[in-house]
Amino acid sequence: MSSFTGQIAGWMAPDFAPAMTVDTTDTINSLVSEYSAALYRVAYSVMRNSAEAEDAVQEAFLRVLKHREKLREIRDVRVWLVRITWNVVLDRKRRSKTRPESDDIADFVRVLPSADRRADDEVISSQEHARILALIDRLPVKEREALLLSAVEELSTAQIAAALKTTESSVRSRIFRARRELSALLEEEGVSR
Amino acid sequence: MKENYDEQIDRTLRMLGTVEPAAGMEERIIARLEYASEERKGLFRMPQLVFGLAAAAVGCAVIVVGSVNHSHHILPVAPGLQVPGITEPGIGAASGARVAPQPVTALPQDRPRSVREESNGRAVISPTAKKRAGVAVPKTLPMEPAGR
Numbered sequence: 001m002s003s004f005t006g007q008i009a010g011w012m013a014p015d016f017a018p019a020m021t022v023d024t025t026d027t028i029n030s031l032v033s034e035y036s037a038a039l040y041r042v043a044y045s046v047m048r049n050s051a052e053a054e055d056a057v058q059e060a061f062l063r064v065l066k067h068r069e070k071l072r073e074i075r076d077v078r079v080w081l082v083r084i085t086w087n088v089v090l091d092r093k094r095r096s097k098t099r100p101e102s103d104d105i106a107d108f109v110r111v112l113p114s115a116d117r118r119a120d121d122e123v124i125s126s127q128e129h130a131r132i133l134a135l136i137d138r139l140p141v142k143e144r145e146a147l148l149l150s151a152v153e154e155l156s157t158a159q160i161a162a163a164l165k166t167t168e169s170s171v172r173s174r175i176f177r178a179r180r181e182l183s184a185l186l187e188e189e190g191v192s193r
Numbered sequence: 194m195k196e197n198y199d200e201q202i203d204r205t206l207r208m209l210g211t212v213e214p215a216a217g218m219e220e221r222i223i224a225r226l227e228y229a230s231e232e233r234k235g236l237f238r239m240p241q242l243v244f245g246l247a248a249a250a251v252g253c254a255v256i257v258v259g260s261v262n263h264s265h266h267i268l269p270v271a272p273g274l275q276v277p278g279i280t281e282p283g284i285g286a287a288s289g290a291r292v293a294p295q296p297v298t299a300l301p302q303d304r305p306r307s308v309r310e311e312s313n314g315r316a317v318i319s320p321t322a323k324k325r326a327g328v329a330v331p332k333t334l335p336m337e338p339a340g341r
């Protein structure tokens with residue numbers, strides 16, 4: 001069937017479309033079930049606000065819905081989703097640059113998993129988390145991105161590298177440099193206090 | 194002290210890596226996706242509707258313009274007997290034959306050409322001059338000498 005007759009057939013029989021839509025919707029729904037929590041952590045690492053992080057994940061899945069025809073071509077869905085979420089989050093962060101930072105210290109306490117919260121996590125206060133996160137934000141972009149993504153447990157170094165479009169060794173060195181600089185900043189801040 | 198910083202960094206990163214979304218996030222995402230999907234379906238159908246309406250409008254315009262053009266177009270009528278459908282097979286009625294109006298053939302100058310004779314100042318119509326059908330021209334009388 002030529003493309004023209006195919007198009008005509010599509011116009012004449014639009015009822016064939018829903019079957020494919022249902023199939024794609026099921027696939028996307030299964031992606032939501034499997035990856036939404038990990039993507040939420042990715043988003044939260046940048047947004048630092050639970051509502052905004054959830055909103056970013058929703059927007060990421062809306063982009064997936066928009067480009068659902070690409071789903072079959074994707075080799076590593078997790079990396080693809082992380083990259084989409086990462087882009088969404090960076091876009092939002094860029095847009096919100098004009099308004100004051102909305103890091104909600106109380107939000108840190110709210111999002112901490114209370115059931116398996118460790119004793120040492122109890123000791124460090126949410127204010128200290130906020131302080132370190134503020135220092136992370138002062139790191140160079142590449143180091144900061146690698147460090148934040150390394151915090152997401154579900155992501156391997158290879159996946160972080162794929163998401164950031166770089167090599168694994170580069171990711172490792174960025175994380176190393178980030179931690180070193182962060183320690184230096186903490187020390188500097190500790191001395192100045 | 195360095196150990197202490199590393200521990201602090203690890204704790205914060207662990208906190209980031211283990212945050213839990215609010216309950217029901219998956220359902221909210223799926224609901225939003227379904228809503229967006231419905232919206233997209235509506236938008237997808239809209240161009241088809243617009244296309245259909247545009248095609249119908251163009252079709253109507255073509256019919257109207259063609260009809261108007263056809264009614265303004267004057268076909269040349271050949272002189273003589275016009276028998277419509279004469280080449281069609283079957284038996285035709287005698288009443289079907291129609292005589293087309295006889296065209297009036299235009300004359301080169303639209304009037305008989307006269308020949309002016311300078312001798313006596315009177316115009317003389319040549320017997321061979323073309324005249325309108327039904328126009329009678331008197332015979333030219335023999336000329337008298339101009340000196341009389």
